[in-house]
Amino acid sequence: MMTPAATALGIHLRVLVEDSSSSAAQVVVDAPVGSASDEEAILALVEGADVLTFEHEHVPNALLDRLVAAGVAVRPDAAALVHAQDKIVMRSHLDAIGVPIPRWRPLTAREELDDFLAQVGGAAVVKTARGGYDGKGVRVVRASHEVADWLDAMASGAGVPLLVEEKVPFTRELAVLVARRPSGEVRTWPVVESVQQDGVCAEVVAPAPDLHAGTQAEALEVATRIAEGLGVTGVLAVEMFEVPAPDGGDPRVLVNELAMRPHNSGHWTLDGAVTSQFEQHLRAVLDLPLGDTSPLATWTVMANVLGSSLPDPTDALAEVVGRDPQAKVHLYGKQVRPGRKLGHVNVSGTDLADVRARARAAAALLRGERNG
Structure with missing residues (x-):
């Protein structure tokens, strides 16, 4: 999903993939095969590159430190990335910088x-x-x-x-995406609401509906404090719980998880924001000026396609786009497995109930549900 933005900006991507049939390998021409823990493969990957960045956190810290010592720009670096790799390190540091957590x-x-x-x-x-x-x-x-x-x-x-x-008695789950570049510029997207299904994100509503002004301000301030306090470079996703205030005021937030990369809670930005999280991540790690994060519509709802009874979700593509020409379908080219994230659908508009129903219906068709 970073490829279209890279192409538009004239940025060459080289992606280390675990398998030649993986999603990234299907769309990136320069895609050597190797493991994220394979030092030889990563050294070959970064040869001649301006920057090394990640789409998951499972990279050995010691290897990243050696790359930095050799002069490679690693963003985010190991000192920041460890907070997304180790929940004990993360919670200890969030406590130290005064971030509210359970x-x-x-x-x-x-x-x-x-x-x-x-x-x-x-x-x-x-x-x-x-x-x-x-x-x-x-x-x-x-x-x-x-x-x-x-x-x-x-x-x-x-x-x-x-x-x-x-176990926090939260009313709903929120998320804030924030981008930071090495020179210190920071931008946030609107606070969103995420809906989970069996521990997996099923839906995101942007912006979070009926969000109190005080809660919104706290969520954005907390996310910015984390990005700056941990020295994050690139896109950071901060997942939060919204909890009732003990004094009856605006609800408060507690930070639950961090991801230092483009994140499922930000996939709505592909079609619903001036600058997508994928373009912004590229800008941030290359220390380019960050893009406008304003929404393009009153509401955007992202519905994940979690598993499918179809051999291939593209079998339903003609019906999905025929029923709703404004629905934006993003399929990942993955093999179908029960519950696996196979893609998502973004729908934007002015009426939240309509937008949500259309996004859910499109995702249901891609899952093979004929009454979706």
Whole structure:
């Protein structure tokens, strides 16, 4: 999805792909095959390049540090990226810079979890510090035996570090996309509402409807403080919980997760904003002036295509665009698997109920649901 913006700006992309049939390899001409942990492959990738950036966080920090020492511009660098890789590091630093987050603690023993559960009222969320995404590596627990396997694996050295945090009684989930370039310029897009399905983002509404002015201001300020406080370069997605204020004022936000890359919560910007998150990421990592982030319509709704009963979602393409010529379909060229993100649909307009219904109907057809 970064390719059209790169082409328009005259930027040459070279992308390291894990498989020659992957989504990126289908659209990027210069796409060598290799693993993100393969030092030789990455050294070949960056030869002659102006900058190295990422579309996921699973890159060894030590390798990135060696690249920086060799003079490669790595953006974001390892010191910033670790906050998206390790939830314990992230939460510790967010605490240090005064960002509101749920109560939490690192977890090493069942007794610690039992004590924390008693403090927070009997239910908590246990997470793996590294590697979890889209609902993976997350368990809601009410007793320590529910994560005994994780604790035993960690104690034996076979598992990853764990943390526990309070189960927040949130009213909805919000997200803020912010872009920052090395010279310090920062821009944010409107606060959006994200709707989850089995731990996976199913829908995004831009801007978040019925958002209180104070909540919006806090969300944008918090996202900017994180980008500047962690030294982020490129696009940063800050996922948040909206929670009721104890004094009855505007709802507050608590930060849940960070992603230092273009993110699913920002896919609406491809068709709904003056500058998409993909173009902005390129501008940011190359230290070019950042683009306007204003929305192009009153509302834009993004609906994800999560799995399909069709052998290929493009089988429904003629019907989707025939029914709604204004719907913008983005398919990723992935093999169909249950629940897999195969693409998304963006619909914009002035009536939120209509826009949402049309986006959902288009995504349903691509999933093979005939009554969508």
